[in-house]
Amino acid sequence: MxxxxxxxxxxxxxxxxxxxxxxxxxxxxxxxxxxxxxxxxxxxxRNHHVFQPLLYQVALAVLSPADIAQPIRSILRDHKNIDVLMxxxxxxxxxxxxxxxxxxxxxxxxxxxxxxxxxxxYFGKDEWAKLAPGLKTIEDATEIRRRVLLAFELAERQMLETGEHPALNFVIIGGGPTGVELAGAISDIARLYMAKDFRHIDPSQAQVLILEGSPKLLGAYPEDLQASALAQLNKLGVKVRTGTHVTDVQPGYVMVGEEKIETVVTLWAAGxxxxxxxxxxxxxxxxxxxxxxxxxxxxxxxxxxxxxxxxxxxxxxxxxxxxxxxxxxxxxxxxxxxxxxxxxxxxxxxxxxTGKPAAKGFRYWDKGDMATIGRSAAVAKIEWPFKAHWSGFPAWMMWLAVHIFFLIGFRNRFSVFRQWAWTYLTLNDGARLITGSQALPGWGGSTPATPTPAAGIDLGSPKTN
Amino acid sequence: MxxxxxxxxxxxxxxxxxxxxxxxxxxxxxxxxxxxxxxxxxxxxRNHHVFQPLLYQVALAVLSPADIAQPIRSILRDHKNIDVLMxxxxxxxxxxxxxxxxxxxxxxxxxxxxxxxxxxxYFGKDEWAKLAPGLKTIEDATEIRRRVLLAFELAERQMLETGEHPALNFVIIGGGPTGVELAGAISDIARLYMAKDFRHIDPSQAQVLILEGSPKLLGAYPEDLQASALAQLNKLGVKVRTGTHVTDVQPGYVMVGEEKIETVVTLWAAGxxxxxxxxxxxxxxxxxxxxxxxxxxxxxxxxxxxxxxxxxxxxxxxxxxxxxxxxxxxxxxxxxxxxxxxxxxxxxxxxxxTGKPAAKGFRYWDKGDMATIGRSAAVAKIEWPFKAHWSGFPAWMMWLAVHIFFLIGFRNRFSVFRQWAWTYLTLNDGARLITGSQALPGWGGSTPATPTPAAGIDLGSPKTN
Structure with a gap:
């Protein structure tokens, strides 16, 4: 019809x-x-618009989905000539x-x-998708959150079982802005927020590694900012390997040629x-x-x-x-x-x-680009209203201001600002809920959702007695 | 070991x-x-404690999961002799x-x-669980949210397709506090919040029906409050049938003996x-x-x-x-x-x-009980510090105060209060996101989660051209 x-x-x-x-x-x-x-x-x-630039903050448990997503109907509701259809x-x-x-x-x-x-x-390797989720939707974000938080829980349990501190390696494939932001945020979570919550493991021992195929981190940025981003990441303990091509992704490890890199959570920010x-x-x-x-x-x-x-x-x-x-x-x-x-x-x-000829063709007005690196660092390539390359705290302040300004809807803007201020000042809480499949990997249990196998989380073989 | x-x-x-x-x-x-x-x-x-009394507000898209749930580790982190194990x-x-x-x-x-x-x-009818979800966990709440919001989206689409306004019947099995709260909240959503968002259907035509097996709504409450709750529900357009035993739950309808009651969403608040x-x-x-x-x-x-x-x-x-x-x-x-x-x-x-004998046995100190009925009505049986039966707005104000007071953690308390105030004053937004399976019932699609069949939402057979 x-x-x-x-x-x-x-x-x-x-x-x-x-x-x-x-x-x-x-x-x-x-x-x-x-x-x-x-x-x-x-x-x-979907019924909602997502403010993509902040999605990684949902993935790393700083914000809630409703802080950065809004029903499309609500955004457009005042315009009577707009109809929304899901x-x-x-x-x-x-x-x-x-x-x-x-x-x-x-x-x-x-x-x-x-x-x-x-x-x-995934460059034709679609089987990697379950093992190394990427970040595009609210569901992706909550799945990444689940995996990262579970990794710490599982490490705590493994420590109890074996008495040895398990490795907590997080591998991020791809060193563009998303990869850099995820890496900085995981490092933050481990060092700042989780440290007080665990009794046996030391979350600050978490290692974050970015594997980038091209020779440069943040390929679209100018060289000085690339170098600055690298320095800021290193300061957070994040390791970066450029010119490194991942050849296989498996539960618990990734391969770079003949080299095997163990990992508890693998994330995809590559293609x-x-x-x-x-x-x-x-x-x-x-x-x-x-x-x-x-x-x-x-x-x-x-x-x-x-x-x-x-x-x-x-x-x-x-x-x-x-x-x-x-x-x-x-x-x-x-x-x-x-x-x-x-x-x-x-x-x-x-x-x-109105029958007018096209006044002019489209032209992209580049006002600049920025990426955060953890809690108070960033790089910003500013093109407008002045040209500049900023790093560190000033870049981060600018990032903060721009992202609050562009969030659609007062409610979200206010909510996100409040949440940031609270989390920043108190190092507290955030939204660190493990939802979706409650089951730990390898468990059955009467959970509503189908458990997605948590790639790379290997419990070893639990000993019964 | x-x-x-x-x-x-x-x-x-x-x-x-x-x-x-x-x-x-x-x-x-x-x-x-x-x-x-x-x-x-x-x-x-699970890694989180849930403030159960407000779970229905997550289900009905007023609050976000992180507003009412908090990691157990965070709640207990200051006590060094407490260890948390997931x-x-x-x-x-x-x-x-x-x-x-x-x-x-x-x-x-x-x-x-x-x-x-x-x-x-489900009284031995476990196959009803998928068709009529109950409300115990954060996942239950987001699943109910998904179904209720999708029902409106599907109705809008059906209206476009057929030109006729589809029925929007919501059936709640069970007339205890949870059933009453869900019913009031669905009625609110339909009349107050959704009405401005749709162009074709009239969300206020939604019908909410409570089916209660026993002779009385809110069986644990005194009779005057039962009567008041019923009156307040009726004022919201919620219909209540007591002494009514559901004999079957199927996609799209429930049976009461020989009577078939059509429904777009069925919820379980019975046992x-x-x-x-x-x-x-x-x-x-x-x-x-x-x-x-x-x-x-x-x-x-x-x-x-x-x-x-x-x-x-x-x-x-x-x-x-x-x-x-x-x-x-x-x-x-x-x-x-x-x-x-x-x-x-x-x-x-x-x-x-300390070798002391038990000073005295446990005794439950009943301070009272309350249930909300929509946006500004409630019933409250107060036992302490004075005895009283309150209804309507005063009961609702008391409900508000008590629930904010008992929420664990300042962050949540503040966040919930702000969210309530905002939603109450502006009738705006809330957290009306459809997440989880993005797919509409009966769809395939490349969604991350396995679509749970949305019980009772029957699209009819979509015509191709």
């Missing part, structure tokens, strides 16, 4: 815009379009202007914005690939599945049998899913470009509706 | 107390014992004074406190049974598995072949697991008696250690 959601009550037919994806790109597009005489449907298979897109018909949903519904559109982002890439929806559009994509877009963020339909590829002027690709080149470089898949692309797509649709 | 955890560094052997269970009883016992010259090990299979008890040897753990460890004890509480009872650990002790239990205890909270070992049953003076049963009679009535399985029993067991061990 095909449905035109937005048939107005007064019978007037307004152009329909379908937005797929409720991340930064989709939300910004929706908010930009809300003022225009259009009817908008935003489709996402559903999953399984196909497109760009000729007819239709989106096919998993439930069988079809949505007609005059304009389509696809902003479904990216997901982890991303585009959402599969790019390919479903039947347009030109790069090898990661990102859609090549022109200066108006329009993709090009793959031409059949020798015809010239033609641009699709009523379809826009925003955020991580878009492959947009500027000054000879691909714009990175982070929050800022996604927001700006969403804004642009909305503005461009406004131009088309 | 048997281990005596607490062998002191100076070789001095102090009595060892093992506490099983980190609920109200176990935590209170641990805190009471912390001042004594004993070494304490608290064992729980493990599961699988057996006892009360003759040798040993606790057997799932991992194979054995813990020796001089004194044992078992406070493992209760769980849902509880004791933790199975009571039976593993080899002591006398009642038909719910609760352990009969004497005035010192000691159980009696089942006597073999005609011998007289003998009391076990170094084993104490606290909280829901204990069957303690006072003035001819069994003390109810709620928070207050559990706390008081924990306190008593600690005090009694102190008496034994």
């Amino acid at each position: 095909a449905t035109g959601l937005a048939m107005a009550a007064d019978g007037r037919v307004r152009p329909r815009v379908v937005i797929v994806g409720g991340g930064f790109g989709g939300i910004h597009a929706a908010l930009g379009l809300a003022k225009l005489p259009v009817d908008i449907t935003l489709i996402d298979r 559903d999953e897109v399984v196909g497109f018909d760009t000729t007819q202007g239709r989106v096919n949903l998993k439930t069988g519904l079809q949505m007609e559109y005059d304009y389509l914005i696809v902003a479904t982002g990216s997901t982890h890439s 991303v690939q585009a959402s599969p929806l790019g390919k479903l559009l039947g347009v030109e994509t790069d090898k990661k599945g990102c859609v090549f877009v022109d200066e108006h963020l329009n993709p090009r339909i793959l031409a059949a049998g020798g015809e010239a590829a033609k641009s699709v002027p009523n379809v826009f690709i925003c955020g991580d899913l878009a492959h947009f080149e500027q000054d000879g470089k691909q714009v990175p898949g982070v929050a800022q470009p996604a927001m700006q692309m969403g804004d642009y797509a909305a503005k461009r649709i406004g131009e088309i509706l | 048997a281990t005596g955890l607490a062998m002191a560094a100076d070789g001095r052997v102090r009595p060892r107390v093992v506490i099983v269970g980190g609920g109200f009883g176990g935590i209170h016992a641990a805190l009471g014992l912390a001042k004594l010259p004993v070494d304490i090990t608290l064992i729980d299979r 493990d599961e008890v699988v057996g006892f040897d009360t003759t040798q004074g040993r606790v057997n753990l799932k991992t194979g460890l054995q813990m020796e004890y001089d004194y044992l406190i078992v406070a493992t509480g209760s769980t849902h009872s 509880v049974q004791a933790s199975p650990l009571g039976k593993l002790l080899g002591v006398e239990t009642d038909k719910k598995g609760c352990v009969f205890v004497d005035e010192h909270l000691n159980p009696r070992i089942l006597a073999a072949g005609g011998e007289a049953a003998k009391s076990v003076p170094n084993v104490f049963i606290c909280g829901d697991l204990a069957h303690f009679e006072q003035d001819g009535k069994q003390v109810p399985g709620v928070a207050q008696p559990a706390m008081q029993m924990g306190d008593y067991a600690a005090k009694r061990i102190g008496e034994i250690l």
Whole structure:
């Protein structure tokens, strides 16, 4: 059944815009379009928008999911021309202007914005996913939290059993911003927060190791900040090995060529690939599945049998899913470009509706980039309002201010600030709950969820008596 | 391998107390014992203590799990003679004074406190558990949240598909305090919070129905409060049917004899049974598995072949697991008696250690009982410091004050208060995230968790085109 959601009550037919994806790109597009005489449907298979840059703080038990995620409906509720639908897109018909949903519904559109982002890439080794989870969703974050917290619990028990302090090695594969932030946060948890909680093990003996394939940590940052990040990580006790390719991931260890590195928790921060929806559009994509877009963020339909590829002027690709080149470089898949692309797509649709020619093509305005390294250190490459490279505490203060400012919704902003201040000042609590599968690895038990095998946590063989 | 955890560094052997269970009883016992010259090990299979009376607010998306749950280690961290172990008890040897753990460890004890509480009872119909979840754990709460929120999302989609407003019937089996609180909260969510978020369905059309087997709602309350609770529920649009026995629970409906009642979400608040650990002790239990205890909270070992049953003076049963009679009535399985029993067991061990005879037996000091009914109504049976029956807003204010006061830890108290105030004043947000299985019922999808079939949510058969 095909449905035109937005048939107005007064019978007037307004152009329909379908937005797929409720991340930064989709939300910004929706908010930009809300003022225009259009009817908008935003489709996402989740009910919530996630403030991705703070997801690692949920994973490391500083924040709660509700601090950084908000129902998409709530964000958009004041805009009466926006409709939110929780559903999953399984196909497109760009000729007819239709989106096919998993439930069988079809949505007609005059304009389509696809902003479904990216997901982890295990470079073809999908079996590694369970052993080394990545960080993209709230569920990923709570699973990582579970594994990290359980590792300490299991070590405590092993110590009781054997009398020997077990190794507490945490291995993070990938030395980009996510890898660096996870590493700093695990080091913090172990040294600052967990130290008082255990009687037998010494959590500060935890070792955090980043394995990065390329020659440089934080490849997208300038060299001075790379060096500073490395120095700050080392100060926290985090070890970094660059130019190191992981060749296998197994429960309890990873392999780097012939070398075996033991680990209690392995995390994946190495590769991303585009959402599969790019390919479903039947347009030109790069090898990661990102859609090549022109200066108006329009993709090009793959031409059949020798015809010239033609641009699709009523379809826009925003955020991580878009492959947009500027000054000879691909714009990175982070929050800022996604927001700006969403804004642009909305503005461009406004131009088309009023018959205006495109004022100008999209241009990414890079205000800078930053990554935290633990509790009070960071690196910041500032591009606007002035150019600077900051490190350490000033960079961290800036990171704090920017992230509080950009959190959507006052409630979250206030809540996160309060939580940070409290945790920072008291080194207390946070949200260190082990939920999901309560069962310890290898246990049965009557737990509601199916226990995910906690990779790399090897209890040894428990002796009965 | 048997281990005596607490062998002191100076070789001095102090009595060892093992506490099983980190609920109200176990935590209170641990805190009471912390001042004594004993070494304490608290064992729980979860890492966190849950403030059960507010669990329904997590289920109905007002609070986040971290607001009402706290790591047991954190609660007890300042007491150096308390050791916390995340493990599961699988057996006892009360003759040798040993606790057997799932991992194979054995813990020796001089004194044992078992406070493992209760769980849902489906009266032998365990297949109902998936169709009608109960509310005991953080996972239960997030699963209920998921189902309730999804029901609205699915209704919105069904409305788009069919053009007809689907029924939104929520059925709660059981009319005790939990059933009443869940019912009031669902009605609130539907009428107050969700109404602004949907474009097609009218969430206020949701119907909430309580089915109670006994002749009275809130059986443990005095009649005037029962009547008041019923009136307050009816004012919220909640329907109550007493003397109504559910004979079957199926996806999408429940049966009451020959009558079929359709439902989008079914919740279980009807029966509880004791933790199975009571039976593993080899002591006398009642038909719910609760352990009969004497005035010192000691159980009696089942006597073999005609011998007289003998009391076990170094084993104490606290909280829901204990069957303690006072003035001819069994003390109810709620928070207050559990706390008081924990306190008593600690005090009694102190008496034994100093060779004192028991000053007096345990006596439950009933300060009263209360249940909320939605956002600003409640019933309260006050026993102390004065006797009174309160209803409506005053009862709700008292409920608020008492629950904030008893929350363990300043952080949680402050956080919950702030969250309540914010949600109450603005009717905004809360923590309405659908997590866990993101997949809608009947979907596949690449979700991390295994989708639990969402009972009672029937999408019909989605039409493809």
